[in-house]
Amino acid sequence: MKIRREVEQEKHELNMTSMIDIVFLLLVFFVMTFKIVEMEGDFSIRMPLAGNGGQTSDVTDLPLKLRLRSDNDGNLTSMSLNEINLGTDFTKLRANIISLVGSDEPAEGDDGPEIEIDTDYNVRYAYIIQAITAVSGYKDDTNQVVKLIERIKFAKPRR
Template identity: 60%
Template sequence: MKIRNKEAPTKTELSMTSMIDVVFLLLIFFILTFKIVELEGDFGIKMPLAGASSSSMDDFDVPITLRMTADADGNLISMKLNETNLGTDFEQLRSMVTSLVGNQAGPDASEEDGPEVEIDTDFNLRYEYVIEAITHVSGRKEGDQIIKLIEKIKFAAPRR
């Protein structure tokens, strides 16, 4: 005698909702733990040419130094551009940089050969003054035209 089960076979279904939740949780975890690392070893080294032995020094070999001093509250007291006292006038800073750079940083000047500014600040100087100095040193906008002055800016170690 044959016994037949006439029950309908049970279907097992996967719950896609919980799988999608797990995938989104993993995605959020990896996005939040992702750290962007700055590339190391990208140095702009300028080597002298082998046969060129000229004693004249290029104007762009020595960086332009901007010294910014602050009081105890972090307010700007004075600025010195290559030992020229500018007070706290950023417009005078821009005009001094324009006169130093002049037409040497024209449209055919490459970024590698351009002048370089080294900003030396006190440790407690507020960032707003540093950003203002970078803005006035890097260039200006006249109408729709952008006039670039200095593109290479580096910072000295902050003083305490």
């Protein structure tokens, strides 16, 4: 009887030391392998207000308006920059932006030029991204980024 009581009174305990070691090992592993990446596509873009209020009154030296027109399927049919027809060629668009804005950095305290992108309601997203890429900058021969226009805003889409 005495042996039975001793066996019944034995307690089973879990050894937590090895579990804590594994948790800290995983923690160290994830901290050491974590890589911080730079944000992609960080544009200064202002979307139009939802209300019927008037347009914002930003006074710039160079008011640029880019109009993107599309057919019913969303394919780009034409582009115009300040009423200059560019067809559907984004390299022409970049060349016109460079001729209007130049590739010099804006003066200190100056935000630089601003462009308003006016699109049809059903234009495909890929064409809008190509337009933003064409007007925002490019890489030159030495692989340096040349910034053109950083302030981009959108007009309300046309139906």
